[in-house]
Amino acid sequence: MAHAxxxxxxxxxxxxxxxxxxxxxxxxxLLITLVPAAALxxxxxxxLQLTDPSGTFRFDDPLVNYRQLLHDGRFLASIAxxxxxxxxxxxxxxxxxxxxxxxxxxxxxxLEGARTVxxxxxxxxxxxxxLIWKIMYTPDVSPLHRGLxxxxxxxxxxxxxxxxxxxxxxxxxxxxxxxxxxxxxLASLQxxxxxxxxxxxxxxxxxxxxxxxxxxPYIRPVLVVCALFRLIDSFKAFPLIYVLTNGGPGSVxxxxxxxxxIQAFNFSYWGYASAIATVMLVGVFLLSWLVGRLGWSDHDxx
Amino acid sequence: xxxxxxxxxxxxxxxxxxxxxxxxxxxxxxxLAGATRRRSWLSRHARALTVALLLVVVLSPFLWLVQxxxxxxxxxxxxxxxxxxTLDGFISLLQGNFPKSFGNSLLVSTLSTCFSLLIGVPAAYxxxxxxxxxxxRIALWILVTRMAPPIAFTIPFFLAYQYxxxxxxxxxxxxVYLTFNLAIVIWLMQTFFEAVPATLEEAAWIDGCGIWQxxxxxSLPLTAxxxxxxxxxxxxFSWNDFFYALILTRTNAITAxxxxxxxxxxxxxxxxxxxxxxxxxxxxVVVFTVLVRKYLVRGLTAGGVKD
Numbered sequence: 001m002a003h004a005x006x007x008x009x010x011x012x013x014x015x016x017x018x019x020x021x022x023x024x025x026x027x028x029x030l031l032i033t034l035v036p037a038a039a040l041x042x043x044x045x046x047x048l049q050l051t052d053p054s055g056t057f058r059f060d061d062p063l064v065n066y067r068q069l070l071h072d073g074r075f076l077a078s079i080a081x082x083x084x085x086x087x088x089x090x091x092x093x094x095x096x097x098x099x100x101x102x103x104x105x106x107x108x109x110x111l112e113g114a115r116t117v118x119x120x121x122x123x124x125x126x127x128x129x130x131l132i133w134k135i136m137y138t139p140d141v142s143p144l145h146r147g148l149x150x151x152x153x154x155x156x157x158x159x160x161x162x163x164x165x166x167x168x169x170x171x172x173x174x175x176x177x178x179x180x181x182x183x184x185x186l187a188s189l190q191x192x193x194x195x196x197x198x199x200x201x202x203x204x205x206x207x208x209x210x211x212x213x214x215x216x217p218y219i220r221p222v223l224v225v226c227a228l229f230r231l232i233d234s235f236k237a238f239p240l241i242y243v244l245t246n247g248g249p250g251s252v253x254x255x256x257x258x259x260x261x262i263q264a265f266n267f268s269y270w271g272y273a274s275a276i277a278t279v280m281l282v283g284v285f286l287l288s289w290l291v292g293r294l295g296w297s298d299h300d301x302x
Numbered sequence: 303x304x305x306x307x308x309x310x311x312x313x314x315x316x317x318x319x320x321x322x323x324x325x326x327x328x329x330x331x332x333x334l335a336g337a338t339r340r341r342s343w344l345s346r347h348a349r350a351l352t353v354a355l356l357l358v359v360v361l362s363p364f365l366w367l368v369q370x371x372x373x374x375x376x377x378x379x380x381x382x383x384x385x386x387x388t389l390d391g392f393i394s395l396l397q398g399n400f401p402k403s404f405g406n407s408l409l410v411s412t413l414s415t416c417f418s419l420l421i422g423v424p425a426a427y428x429x430x431x432x433x434x435x436x437x438x439r440i441a442l443w444i445l446v447t448r449m450a451p452p453i454a455f456t457i458p459f460f461l462a463y464q465y466x467x468x469x470x471x472x473x474x475x476x477x478v479y480l481t482f483n484l485a486i487v488i489w490l491m492q493t494f495f496e497a498v499p500a501t502l503e504e505a506a507w508i509d510g511c512g513i514w515q516x517x518x519x520x521s522l523p524l525t526a527x528x529x530x531x532x533x534x535x536x537x538x539f540s541w542n543d544f545f546y547a548l549i550l551t552r553t554n555a556i557t558a559x560x561x562x563x564x565x566x567x568x569x570x571x572x573x574x575x576x577x578x579x580x581x582x583x584x585x586x587v588v589v590f591t592v593l594v595r596k597y598l599v600r601g602l603t604a605g606g607v608k609d
Contacts, residue, residue: 017513018432025425025484026440032481033447036458043457103353114353116595120364123591123598125542127559128584131576132363134566135370140379141573143366175363236451239544243563260453265549270457277454288449292442 037281043274050268065275074251075276078259085170085255086234090227092174097181098223102211104182105189115186122179130243133172137244162249169253172240177233181226188222189215228291232284256280370577378573391578400579403561407583410472410547410557411540414479415533422487423529427517429488430495431503441492448485452545455481460549470552478546483536490535494528495521531597534590541587558583 045062069075100118104111121129137159139145148155158168196214205213235257241247247254247262254262256276264273344351370378372387395401429441459478460469468474498521506516522529547557556564562583565576591598 018428021424022428025421036455039458123587124584127544128580131580132367136363232449264457274457280451281454284449
């Protein structure tokens with residue numbers, strides 16, 4: 001009896017101790033994530049802007065911002081631009097990352113060294129990546145442009161041309177993020193058991209058959225997770241657009257995130273910008289939920 | 303694929319063999335044999351050669367930035383890759399406001415890393431060892447905060463900071479960085495604590511240690527490398543941030559990435575100086591990457607690969 005009591009006391013003490021460890025972090029997280037998210041939602045129902053500070057708590061027409069969004073051609077166009085940019089760069093990243101992972105999967109020192117060096121684009125400060133590509137796309141200092149010019153084939157800067165600006169950004173984004181897919185695929189390649197590959201090799205399977213029927217089924221869940229992660233992250237792309245094109249020429253590279261930034265911090269329409277951010281937040285949550293459903297449940301089943 | 307290391311050593315032997323023949327007197331031992339040998343040398347090295355070629359092509363934009371930083375301003379539009387390197391770009395950086403913004407970056411990143419470790423590590427430990435209702439839900443919430451687009455946090459923070467007087471302060475920025483750093487610490491440290499056998503802690507409890515005493519004396523020392531890697535990762539993420547710093551700072555607390563953009567916008571085409579600032583800003587990150595690659599990989603893929 002006394003023993004049970006002391007065990008109970010110990011359990012209680014344990015619980016209190018863990019609670020004490022956990023609660024500061026939860027309190028801070030609550031304060032810096034949930035409270036701002038709630039504030040964002042509240043702001044999105046008001047007409048708050050710099051020239052009209054009294055709009056802070058005016059809720060006479062809470063859905064005005066959302067109604068306006070539906071009729072805002074620039075906003076709708078920004079979604080289309082976002083989808084084009086995200087789809088193209090995610091697909092390119094998956095292709096490049098997968099290809100490199102297959103090439104670099106092995107145990108030699110050279111391959112291991114190359115794996116580290118290929119990580120560099122991903123860990124560089126995004127602003128430096130933007131700077132690197134600003135240089136690449138500026139004819140005066142770009143080796144690309146100078147090389148083409150030397151061949152008698154001068155090309156207009158890709159980011160100044162409305163037809164190519166978005167693809168130029170997509171290329172830079174791919175350059176920055178292919179290592180992510182590469183890492184994830186490499187990690188999952190290392191978990192493929194040797195037996196089926198050896199068996200298939202003995203049966204005379206070609207390299208393509210090996211990849212198609214043994215390797216690909218193993219890494220497919222990882223590819224799906226990669227695609228979703230990168231898709232979610234691609235909605236945040238900012239430094240590249242800010243530095244390379246500033247949304248232009250015209251508004252061909254103005255993605256939703258960037259449009260929200262302009263509304264909030266160039267025009268100071270905070271209520272309206274909050275509505276844009278809320279829409280993005282909902283989109284991101286839906287995709288995160290998909291990650292949870294698709295990616296992880298697949299892992300768990302295995 | 304799996305026997306790559308075997309192939310590699312065989313390659314080396316083959317290479318020596320080839321050279322031996324080339325140096326020997328019986329060089330014309332039949333051009334046909336030479337050709338097949340050369341082809342097999344090529345095919346055996348095809349992978350290494352492809353990798354090397356790709357490395358150069360993929361990293362050339364990055365290398366181009368670095369070489370621009372050392373190029374004399376007069377040669378900047380010169381095609382030749384041969385030039386006398388100069389530190390002019392870096393020296394002119396020292397004379398402006400750049401050292402201050404660099405210092406701000408260091409300060410903000412260090413502060414934010416310390417904050418998030420201080421509150422995040424005990425929380426991660428509690429989440430690992432304490433199975434309570436709603437544990438998974440809390441863990442998921444923490445992960446989702448990592449996904450949220452920064453603009454969703456920036457607008458409320460921007461408005462609140464104007465009232466709180468935290469606009470354009472280092473502390474204010476460090477607090478904002480907790481929105482992503484805390485999630486990283488809690489998520490990553492959980493995986494490290496899981497690797498510590500619970501029996502070790504139980505032994506410490508039996509010897510009369512309290513929960514947190516056992517944590518401090520047993521679990522934390524065992525996860526020291528993981529802790530270091532987490533700290534590095536937090537530091538890098540804060541260091542790399544541009545968006546929050548652009549919006550929440552003006553002059554006083556401006557960080558190095560924002561300073562670079564100011565160069566681009568206001569100082570026109572001083573490419574040597576701009577490239578030098580970029581090189582300086584990425585330098586700590588590249589060094590860290592090479593130093594803690596293994597753990598870094600774990601952090602960068604955190605939440606993606608469930609291990």
